[in-house]
Every structure is written in structure tokens, then in C-alpha cells.
Amino acid sequence: MTKRTVHFKIYRYDPDKDEKPYMQDISVELEPSDKKLLDALVRLRAKDDSMSFRRSCREGVCGSDAMNINGKNGLACLTDVDSLQQPITLRPLPGLPVIRDLIVDMTQFFKQYHSIKPYLVNNDPAPERERLQTPEDREELNGLYECILCACCSTSCPSFWWNPDKFVGPAGLLAAYRFLADTRDQDTNARLDNLEDPYRLFRCHTIMNCVDVCPKGLNPTRAIGKIKDMMVRRAI
Amino acid sequence: MNVAKRTFDAVIVGAGGAGLRAALQLSEAGLKTAVLTKVFPTRSHTVAAQGGVAASLGNSTEDNWHWHMYDTVKGSDWLGDQDAIEFMCKKANEVVIELEHYGMPFDRTDNGKIYQRPFGGHSMNYGQAPVMRSCAAADRTGHAMLHALYQRNVRANTQFFVEWMALDLIRDADGDVLGVTAMEMETGEVSIFHAKATIFATGGAGRIYYSSTNAFINTGDGVGMAARAGIPLEDMEFWQFHPTGVAGAGVLITEGVRGEGGILRNSSGERFMERYAPNLKDLASRDVVSRAMTTEINEGRGCGPDKDHVLLDITHLSPDTIMKRLPGIREIAIQFAGVDPIKAPIPVVPTCHYQMGGIPTNYKGQVVVPKDGNPNSPVAGFYAAGECACASVHGANRLGTNSLLDLLVFGKSAGETVVEDFKSGQLKLKPLPADAADVSLARLARLDGQTKGESVFDVGLEMRRTMQKHAGVFRFDNLLKEGVQKIGEVAERAKRTEINDKSKVWNVARMEALELDNLIEVARATMVSAEARKESRGAHVRDDAPDTAENPNGRDDANWLKHTLWYSEGNRLDYKPVNLKPLSDDVEPIALAKRTY
Numbered sequence: 001m002t003k004r005t006v007h008f009k010i011y012r013y014d015p016d017k018d019e020k021p022y023m024q025d026i027s028v029e030l031e032p033s034d035k036k037l038l039d040a041l042v043r044l045r046a047k048d049d050s051m052s053f054r055r056s057c058r059e060g061v062c063g064s065d066a067m068n069i070n071g072k073n074g075l076a077c078l079t080d081v082d083s084l085q086q087p088i089t090l091r092p093l094p095g096l097p098v099i100r101d102l103i104v105d106m107t108q109f110f111k112q113y114h115s116i117k118p119y120l121v122n123n124d125p126a127p128e129r130e131r132l133q134t135p136e137d138r139e140e141l142n143g144l145y146e147c148i149l150c151a152c153c154s155t156s157c158p159s160f161w162w163n164p165d166k167f168v169g170p171a172g173l174l175a176a177y178r179f180l181a182d183t184r185d186q187d188t189n190a191r192l193d194n195l196e197d198p199y200r201l202f203r204c205h206t207i208m209n210c211v212d213v214c215p216k217g218l219n220p221t222r223a224i225g226k227i228k229d230m231m232v233r234r235a236i
Numbered sequence: 237m238n239v240a241k242r243t244f245d246a247v248i249v250g251a252g253g254a255g256l257r258a259a260l261q262l263s264e265a266g267l268k269t270a271v272l273t274k275v276f277p278t279r280s281h282t283v284a285a286q287g288g289v290a291a292s293l294g295n296s297t298e299d300n301w302h303w304h305m306y307d308t309v310k311g312s313d314w315l316g317d318q319d320a321i322e323f324m325c326k327k328a329n330e331v332v333i334e335l336e337h338y339g340m341p342f343d344r345t346d347n348g349k350i351y352q353r354p355f356g357g358h359s360m361n362y363g364q365a366p367v368m369r370s371c372a373a374a375d376r377t378g379h380a381m382l383h384a385l386y387q388r389n390v391r392a393n394t395q396f397f398v399e400w401m402a403l404d405l406i407r408d409a410d411g412d413v414l415g416v417t418a419m420e421m422e423t424g425e426v427s428i429f430h431a432k433a434t435i436f437a438t439g440g441a442g443r444i445y446y447s448s449t450n451a452f453i454n455t456g457d458g459v460g461m462a463a464r465a466g467i468p469l470e471d472m473e474f475w476q477f478h479p480t481g482v483a484g485a486g487v488l489i490t491e492g493v494r495g496e497g498g499i500l501r502n503s504s505g506e507r508f509m510e511r512y513a514p515n516l517k518d519l520a521s522r523d524v525v526s527r528a529m530t531t532e533i534n535e536g537r538g539c540g541p542d543k544d545h546v547l548l549d550i551t552h553l554s555p556d557t558i559m560k561r562l563p564g565i566r567e568i569a570i571q572f573a574g575v576d577p578i579k580a581p582i583p584v585v586p587t588c589h590y591q592m593g594g595i596p597t598n599y600k601g602q603v604v605v606p607k608d609g610n611p612n613s614p615v616a617g618f619y620a621a622g623e624c625a626c627a628s629v630h631g632a633n634r635l636g637t638n639s640l641l642d643l644l645v646f647g648k649s650a651g652e653t654v655v656e657d658f659k660s661g662q663l664k665l666k667p668l669p670a671d672a673a674d675v676s677l678a679r680l681a682r683l684d685g686q687t688k689g690e691s692v693f694d695v696g697l698e699m700r701r702t703m704q705k706h707a708g709v710f711r712f713d714n715l716l717k718e719g720v721q722k723i724g725e726v727a728e729r730a731k732r733t734e735i736n737d738k739s740k741v742w743n744v745a746r747m748e749a750l751e752l753d754n755l756i757e758v759a760r761a762t763m764v765s766a767e768a769r770k771e772s773r774g775a776h777v778r779d780d781a782p783d784t785a786e787n788p789n790g791r792d793d794a795n796w797l798k799h800t801l802w803y804s805e806g807n808r809l810d811y812k813p814v815n816l817k818p819l820s821d822d823v824e825p826i827a828l829a830k831r832t833y
Contacts (some may be wrong), residue, residue, distance in 0.1 A: 004523075015741055015743060016248055016739040016740050016741045017739065033484060035326070035485075035572075045693070045744070045745075046691075046693040048736075048738050049692070049735055049737050049743075049744070049748075050737035050739065050745065052742050052743070052744050053744070055452055056275055056279050056281070056451040056452050056453045057279075057281065057283065057284050057451040057452075058451065058452065058487075059488075059568060059571075059572070060285050060567070060571070061284050061376075061379055061564075062275070062278070062279040062283050062284070062451065063278070063279060064276075078571060083684075093812065097425045098252075099741065099742050099743075100739070100741045100742040103742050105251065108405065110276075111821035114390055117391075118387050118390060119338075119339060119388055119390055119391040120337075120338060120339025120387070122337070126337050128333075129333060129349075130336040130337075130342070130350050131336065131337065131347060132344075132348030132349065133344050133348050134348050135343075135344045135345075135346060135348075137344075138343060139341075145341045145373075145380060145383070146376060146379070148278070148283075148379070149276070149278055177431070179339075179743055182339065182341075184339065185339075193584075200395050215408050218316065218566075219696045232326035233397060234795045
């Protein structure tokens with residue numbers, strides 16, 4: 001890749017000085033080594049140090065730099081900047097309160113994650129060695145435990161937009177199923193009780209935006225379907 | 237500025253593996269604890285660890301902690317303290333089993349036990365053959381571990397202060413530690429966290445180098461804070477260059493790839509590690525492999541148009557194995573190297589990865605400094621664990637998978653020590669000095685008022701380039717001497733950084749300027765300590781300290797079998813002895829020998 005100039009349209013809002021948000025047109029020259037959208041944003045920050053966004057690992061495992069990129073949620077560090085149509089339009093993740101620029105308040109998102117009791121429950125006395133689990137049983141957790149809590153999925157979900165306080169959302173439900181699917185967990189009934197409600201689980205209308213945007217290729221809709229199956233099986 | 241005061245039994249700075257493990261100990265014991273973290277806990281850099289955590293469970297091959305201890309001492313090139321190493325290797329099974337009980341989704345063997353894979357420098361029967369000691373969750377072990385630890389803390393109701401950046405350590409006239417000052421990112425407000433015990437678990441500072449596997453947040457905040465507060469830093473000349481960072485991008489490719497059978501090849505396709513480490517080959521210790529790769533590249537056997545990297549080849553592994561055991565690596569290779577490793581080898585170069593040195597501690601997690609003739613006198617109220625600390629278990633070179641083990645064992649140990657000291661009444665809430673927040677407020681005021689100053693981006697870049705050029709895989713006396721001067725100049729420039737953004741709300745520019753202050757302390761410590769150490773040992777290899785009969789591998793035990801201590805004030809160096817004596821009578825000291833693999 002060579003040097004090239006990239007054009008952006010970026011959502012800006014600093015409550016300390018701006019009356020209201022605005023879209024800023026800004027361009028930056030990229031170095032040949034700049035490949036990802038995050039590289040371009042770091043380049044932009046060198047030019048304008050007030051440009052605010054979260055970032056950390058720059059390899060798609062920490063989940064910090066989720067944002068809305070040309071209308072679709074994704075991670076800046078896993079998005080090839082040259083694959084994007086220009087001007088590249090960047091907005092904060094939809095549906096959550098904006099703190100500043102591309103930084104959103106994720107309180108509601110984590111509240112929902114915490115609400116599903118995201119920890120293993122096993123009340124037997126702890127054995128001296130590991131609890132055994134067959135490779136097949138362990139495989140059930142694949143596609144579930146890899147979630148990085150970036151919130152791309154929940155903030156692309158219309159059901160979460162309308163009811164962020166009542167609907168757990170795809171990320172939280174994926175985590176719920178991660179524990180339901182774990183052969184070491186003993187809290188199945190309580191976990192299902194906790195979701196048996198018109199909103200918490202059943203607001204999922206299988207729109208599947210979550211699957212479309214997940215940067216880790218996970219499938220919350222399928223996990224939600226499996227929880228619904230468990231509910232049905234429990235009822236009969 | 238109005239400074240709020242908050243009072244706790246204990247404050248933990250950092251919520252990666254070490255901080256979360258310590259927090260569990262404190263929360264479960266009922267101590268009123270605040271965990272400060274500048275990122276949401278699961279975004280801490282522990283999340284990026286891939287290959288595994290060491291424990292001699294012996295699930296697939298025979299193993300025991302004696303062999304693990306031997307490998308670790310040898311890996312450290314005998315600079316590690318043998319009491320701390322014995323403690324860590326003995327505790328390994330316990331802390332890994334605990335994690336499994338917390339719900340960590342380890343991969344499994346056919347009989348349902350935790351899956352273990354071979355890893356560099358880990359051997360059976362004192363160096364004879366590779367051993368399967370690395371407990372793994374695919375190639376996402378750090379992610380699985382960090383989430384499991386966070387989840388367990390949710391259960392334990394640990395109180396987190398998320399997106400709070402600690403600024404400075406508070407010490408009183410006696411030198412005792414009373415807590416920290418910290419800034420809330422969302423409001424820019426500064427608070428004092430006044431506590432009986434302060435645990436630093438702030439991670440490493442790999443961002444001092446230009447090419448690093450480390451996250452943006454790895455800016456050595458705890459190490460910098462400690463140094464500014466007069467605590468010496470131990471063995472900072474020792475930095476691990478991981479053999480396999482993706483060429484150009486720096487992103488980590490786990491050693492687990494070689495554990496699963498991956499092979500390093502030069503431009504003629506030769507498996508060159510056979511020449512450098514006839515026994516363990518590609519699974520030799522990291523410093524050995526990184527030097528071999530650099531030598532291949534320097535001697536013209538590198539790959540690519542610029543002959544500037546070597547190739548990591550797993551095309552001979554079955555696609556099934558790759559998809560099952562190394563799925564994350566495949567994603568990374570496709571994303572950052574543009575190759576599918578099932579079909580083509582991955583271009584890799586040695587990349588700065590891990591800080592072996594840090595805040596000096598003992599195996600209990602207490603911070604220790606020279607005082608009244610005792611080289612290891614505990615600082616009242618101050619504890620540290622994980623990469624920011626130097627226990628010292630890694631000495632001059634860390635073995636892969638021993639970092640995740642380090643943060644579990646010493647996170648827990650620091651937590652246990654605090655709980656014991658708390659319960660025995662030894663920990664007191666000493667009165668805060670009137671000027672407790674003055675240093676932090678002055679730093680912030682300087683930054684807000686600076687005019688005609690330096691750009692944080694430019695000064696940071698100059699620091700990273702200087703470190704890369706002057707303190708890399710191989711070290712040269714003239715480059716080190718020049719490096720000391722240059723990094724001193726960069727440090728002067730860092731005192732005049734200027735930011736344009738003056739907002740109170742989530743000010744990234746201010747955060748980066750404050751982080752640079754911490755990085756600069758680490759960079760100075762590294763360069764000055766490296767220039768002074770006139771031998772080759774572990775990851776510190778000097779051109780003018782070659783392999784001779786008296787000094788095997790260039791290691792000079794007569795003069796340099798000692799820990800470096802660097803003091804920020806006056807750029808002063810001191811030294812203290814290495815503890816060659818194990819903790820108990822269960823094991824004989826591991827005698828000095830030449831390292832070969």
C-alpha cells in the first residue's frame with residue numbers, strides 16, 4: 001500500500017464545549033503501513049488530539065473500539081480502511097447515551113450482562129482436581145465463550161434500542177446460554193426462571209442484526225433459540 | 237481544584253489477571269476494596285494472552301513442580317529468585333484448578349481433564365525433552381481466564397471504579413504508602429483513594445518500544461508511579477522479544493503454534509532452529525529463538541523482498557488441528573498478515589512483548605526496597621503483582637505460560653498477605669499528609685497551562701524509536717551509551733508536553749500525556765540499567781560480552797549475578813543479591829550452569 005488521503009465524516013460532541021453534536025468533515029494522509037481503520041484514527045488523533053474514542057489491544061480481543069462504521073457496527077481494529085467507501089462515516093454505537101465523540105456510556109449494556117449472573121454456579125464441594133468434562137461437552141461452549149463484550153450486537157438490535165432496560169439483548173443472552181450449556185453449571189432452572197418474562201428473552205424477534213455485525217463471527221440468535229428450546233422442553 | 241477523598245481498606249490499581257485475582261481474595265474476606273481500572277476489566281491486556289498457563293498437572297505427560305522449577309530457573313538464566321520460583325511452581329496446580337472451578341473453559345483431553353500442550357523452554361526430567369505443561373483454552377487462554385476471573389468477581393460483589401486512571405502514589409514522611417490519586421475519565425475529576433493497603437497490578441510497559449505486541453494501554457502506569465515516588469525499579473534491562481510477532485503489524489502469534497508443531501524457516505526453507513537448539517529446536521526458550529531469528533535475518537537469510545522476516549510454517553498440520561487448537565491465530569494471520577496459515581506460512585519477526593523487571597517484591601507480594609542494610613525491606617502498605625512487579629520469577633528471561641501463572645500465584649499471594657496483615661491489625665489507616673494530591677494536581681495544572689510545548693505523539697514516537705534502535709534484541713556498547721543520552725533528552729522534552737484538548741470530559745489527549753510520563757520512567761530505567769550491565773544474560777545480550785570458557789554465553793556470574801535497582805531521582809543505580817536459595821528444604825538450589833537447549 002502507498003501513501004493516500006482518506007476522507008472522513010465523524011460524529012463529534014464534547015459536552016464541555018458543544019451545545020449539540022455535529023458531523024465533522026476531516027481528511028488525513030495515511031502511511032503505507034496504515035491498514036486498519038484504527039491506524040487511520042490514530043493518525044487522525046496526531047492531527048487533532050481532541051478526537052476521542054476508546055482503543056486498546058488493536059487486534060480484536062479487548063472489544064474497546066466498537067463503533068458504527070458507514071452505518072454498520074464493527075471494530076475499528078479489524079476493519080480494513082481501504083475497503084470502506086469514502087467519506088468514511090463514523091458514529092458512536094447506536095442506542096446508548098453518548099459521553100463524548102465516539103465514546104458511549106455502556107452502563108446499560110453491562111447491567112444487562114450482569115443481570116444473567118455471568119458466572120458458573122456449582123454448589124458441590126470443590127474437588128481436589130478439575131471437574132471433568134468431555135471434549136464433546138466442552139465443544140458446546142465454542143461460539144459462546146469467545147464474546148468480547150464489544151456491544152456491536154446489542155447496539156445493532158432494534159429490540160434492545162426500544163427496551164434496553166428490559167430486554168437482556170444478544171450479548172447478555174449469549175452469555176446466559178454459555179452457562180446453560182456448561183455441563184459443570186447447576187443453576188439451569190434459576191437461569192431459565194430469570195429469563196422467563198415477556199421482555200428479557202422473548203423480545204428477540206430474530207432480526208439477526210447481531211449475527212450480521214459480530215466481529216468474532218458468533219451467533220447470538222442461535223443461542224437465544226436454544227434458550228427458548230430449553231424453556232419449551234422444561235414446560236412439557 | 238476540589239479533591240474528593242474516599243476511604244477503603246484496600247485499593248487495587250489494575251483489573252487484569254493479577255488485579256482481579258487479588259481482588260477476589262479481598263472481596264471474599266470482606267475487606268472494603270476499590271479496584272481502579274482505566275479500562276473495563278475484560279479489556280485489560282491479559283485478554284490477549286494466547287497459548288496457556290503453566291502447571292505441572294501431568295495430564296498428558298509425566299510432570300512435577302521440580303522440573304518446572306528447574307526450567308524456570310534455567311530460563312531466567314539464574315537471575316530469578318529461587319524462593320519465589322519454588323513458591324510459584326508449587327502453587328501452580330492449585331491456582332489453575334481454582335480457575336477451572338471458577339468456570340474457565342479449558343480445552344479437554346479425551347478423559348475429560350484440562351488439555352495441556354508443549355511450550356518453549358518447558359521440559360521433562362531437567363531439559364531432556366518437551367513436556368506438555370501449558371494448560372490451554374484453544375489459543376484464547378488469556379481471554380478465557382480474564383473473563384472467568386471477572387465473572388467470579390461479579391459473584392463476589394467486588395467494587396470497581398471503571399475508567400479511572402491512577403495518577404500518583406501517596407507516601408507519607410515515613411515512606412509508608414497510603415493510597416493513590418486517580419482521575420475519573422468521564423468527568424476529569426481527581427480523587428484521593430485513601431487505604432490501609434495499596435496493591436499495584438498495572439501490567440507492563442511494552443509500549444516503550446516501536447514494535448510491540450502490547451496494547452495501547454500498556455504504559456507502565458504503576459511502574460512509573462512507583463518510580464516517581466522513590467521506589468527503585470528492578471532488572472529493567474530485561475525485556476522479552478517474542479519470536480513471533482506478525483511482521484509489520486506486531487500482533488502476537490502464540491508460541492503455542494510451535495507447541496502444536498509449527499516450524500520456523502528461513503529464506504531457503506531451512507528449519508534453522510536445529511542449528512541453534514539441537515534438542516528443543518523451535519521450542520527453545522524465547523530469548524534463544526529471537527536471537528536465532530535476528531541472526532538469520534542479519535546474515536541475509538531473511539524472507540520477503542526486504543529479507544526482513546522469517547516464516548512460521550504450519551501448513552503441514554491438519555486443517556482440523558488448526559481450526560480446533562489455533563482458531564484465533566488463523567483469524568489473526570488472515571487479518572494482519574493477509575495469509576491463511578492452512579495454506580501458507582506466516583511472516584514473523586521478534587517483537588517486544590514482556591517486561592521481566594518491575595517493582596521489586598517478595599513472594600508474598602510485598603514491595604521491598606533497600607533500607608537500613610536490608611536489601612529487601614517491605615514498604616508498609618504497598619504490594620504489587622503481575623507484570624508490573626518483579627518477584628523475581630522470570631529473571632533475565634521469562635518462559636512462555638509463566639506470565640499467566642505469575643499473575644495468578646502472586647495476585648492471590650498479594651491478596652492473602654493483605655488479608656493477613658489486615659486481620660492481624662498490622663495495617664493502619666495513617667493520616668493523609670496535607671499535600672497528598674499536590675503532585676498530581678501540579679502535573680495536571682502544568683499540562684493545562686503549557687504553551688509552546690511538545691506534541692505527545694512526537695515525543696512518544698521519538699521514545700519508541702530510540703528504545704527500538706538502542707536497546708533491541710542485540711545490544712552494543714556505543715548504541716547503549718548514545719541511547720542513555722538520547723532518552724535523557726526525550727525525557728526533558730516530555731516535561732513540556734502540550735495538549736490542545738482541554739476538555740474535562742473523557743480527554744484522551746490528557747490521558748496519553750500522563751501515560752507518557754510513566755513510559756518515560758520505564759524507558760530511562762531500561763536504557764540506564766542496560767548500559768551498565770556489562771555481560772550477556774537471558775534477554776540482555778551484548779556484542780562485547782561473547783561466549784567464552786570463563787563466561788559461558790557471555791554470562792559473568794563473578795561480577796553480574798545480581799539484581800539491578802534503578803532510582804528515578806538522579807538516574808542512580810544500585811544492586812542487590814539474587815536469592816539462590818529455595819524457600820523450603822523440599823528442593824536443592826538449582827546450581828549455576830551454562831544454558832543450552
